[in-house]
Amino acid sequence: MKLKESIKIMLVTCSLVALAACSSMHKHDNGSADVADASGGGAQTSGAGEGDNFADTSNLSPEQLLARRTYYFEYDKSEVRDAEKAAIFANADNLVAHPRAKVLLEGHTDPRGSREYNIALGERRAKAVEDLLKSKGVNPSQIRVISYGAERLAVPGHEEGDYQRDRRVVLVYLQH
Amino acid sequence: MRKLSAVLCCIFTIVLSNSAFAILNLELTSGVSGAVPVAIVPFAGQGEAPVNVSDVINTDLQNSGRFKVYGRNDFSDTPSTIQDVKFKTFQELGTDDVVIGSVRSVGGDRYQVSFQMLDVFKGKDNAKGSVTLDQTMTVSGNQLRRLAHHISDLIYQQILGVRGVFSTRLAYIVVHRSDNGATRYILEVADQDGENAHPLLSSTDPIMSPAWSPNGKQIAYVSFEGQRASIYIEEVSSGSRQLVSQYNGINGAPAWSPNGKKLALVLSKDGSPNIYVLDLGSRQLTQMTHDWSINTEPAWSPDGKTIVFTSNRGGGPQIYQLNVANHAINRISYDGDYNARASFTADGSHIAMLHREHGIYNIGLLDLNGGNFRLLTNSGVDNESPSIAPNGSMVLYGTLSSGRSVLGMSSDDGKVQLKLPERNGEVQDPAWSPFLS
Incomplete structure (x- = not known):
């Protein structure tokens, strides 16, 4: 009995955390074209609320995927989330189809931690996206990488929702 | 000493005067418990000078957090020469070190600044043996603030034995x-x-x-x-x-x-x-x-x-x-x-x-x-x-x-x-x- 109850409590806690993560993200998502529409996915409660449905792109059209050029990362991580890959691959296909097009990949972190370490972390993130583009056949000469670390925040605030929006790689077309 | 312990408990905040160039405002939010008392007597003749040198010194030492600074509100007479210092006044405040000085316009935007630091427990009134610092310098008006920081550095080093950073x-x-x-x-x-x-x-x-x-x-x-x-x-x-x-x-x-x-x-x-x-x-x-x-x-x-x-x-x-x-x-x-x-x-x-x-x-x-x-x-x-x-x-x-x-x-x-x-x-x-x- 006791065990069952504590499992119940754990489950409720988990989904509450996940819900909290969702709602804080929705709040910040309004009105930004680059940010993923998180409404489609419903509640995927895996783990303790990493907010992994933040970038659910499963319902996006090819045009919408191509237009999605900001990819979000987890705290202190430089691995691209699976949910971001469809949009990155859509842009890879576009670059392969337009070999004269060039992109700049800007790596960013949230403001916490050491500035120069964040520059290195931001570069790791941008290079992780670069590797995905190259894996789809994009010519390396079409890609340039820069890390701004925590020096160009998406949002100047200091809430976790703000930090989530700061941890990103932005793909910018320099020429089409 | 009683005054000193009152300072230990309280958290004090000092905001520097906003000069036209100031962008940062230095605020002391917490002082050290072993603060050393020092009296900074307002310097004589500062009316004509563009910078109040003794006020800058007072604020420097206060903001270092290592001093309990006694200033213009803590004593009635403001001597500017050793002859005028009544040692008993400062002994009663509980401070060993007393800084006095004067600023004199010498024409052409030049100012002569003299200052002495005395240890009032080291000698009797007028005793030369009590002087621990004694300098006279002449600078232009726009160098007065820097000179005040330099004097703060000298006082800090004389009392604490470590070079001050007020000129950095x-x-x-x-x-x-x-x-x-x-x-x-x-x-x-x-x-x-x-x-x-x-x-x-x-x-x-x-x-x-x-x-x-x-x-x-x-x-x-x-x-x-x-x-x-x-x-x-x-x-x-x-x-x-x-x-x-x-x-x-x-x-x-x-x-x-x-x-x-x-x-x-x-x-x-x-x-x-x-x-x-x-x-x-x-x-x-x-x-x-x-x-x-x-x-x-x-x-x-x-x-x-x-x-x-x-x-x-x-x-x-x-x-x-x-x-x-x-x-x-x-x-x-x-x-x-x-x-x-x-x-x-x-x-x-x-x-x-x-x-x-x-x-x-x-x-x-x-x-x-x-x-x-x-x-x-x-x-x-x-x-x-x-x-x-x-x-x-x-x-x-x-x-x-x-x-x-x-x-x-x-x-x-x-x-x-x-x-x-x-x-x-x-x-x-x-x-x-x-x-x-």
């Missing part, structure tokens, strides 16, 4: 975010009290990691102008600058060698951030680390023989020490899962660093002899970029206050805490100058 300067980055989303970054230098601020570079692209040359005449920094990271060295007095590094990828974290002839820096031109040393004379570049982890934030030991840096080679970021001669590397931080941005005290005995604990980034001081680790901040907000005063008495850093980025200072025992908010924006990434004279 700070470099830092001001960030202005306008309502339309545009951001402006300004590299600025100001006096240690936040006065006399001057911009060195203003840009719509980020500026970061200012580093003073050992002689205090130049500042190396990273600028992102033209959508790429570059390292420049700028002359503080003239504002002229030279480009020193612009490879593909990261050009970051410049750090001067103690003799000022070399610059350690971080480059990722070969794919991963590694530490390099650039000889500023020959322009020869030497790679110091050779691996695929993050290696960044180099800082030289005072003897120039080792470089500490941040690396995630063991998982999370930790501090490692590199032997400059043979490139051998050993780890020196073990406390906690995030230690970064290390720098040495001038005597090489301690390292200041950014240290994460319970999800908060604090400033800590590691004793290299014995490994004792001490937190200097614990206000529950994130801090960044520790920079140690040249006399080792204080650490300067970026911190948060009411959600805004401001500068903070803590004494090496964490007891004295000061804040320097920027009035019109946010301020971050500070660097304390070396001694400038």
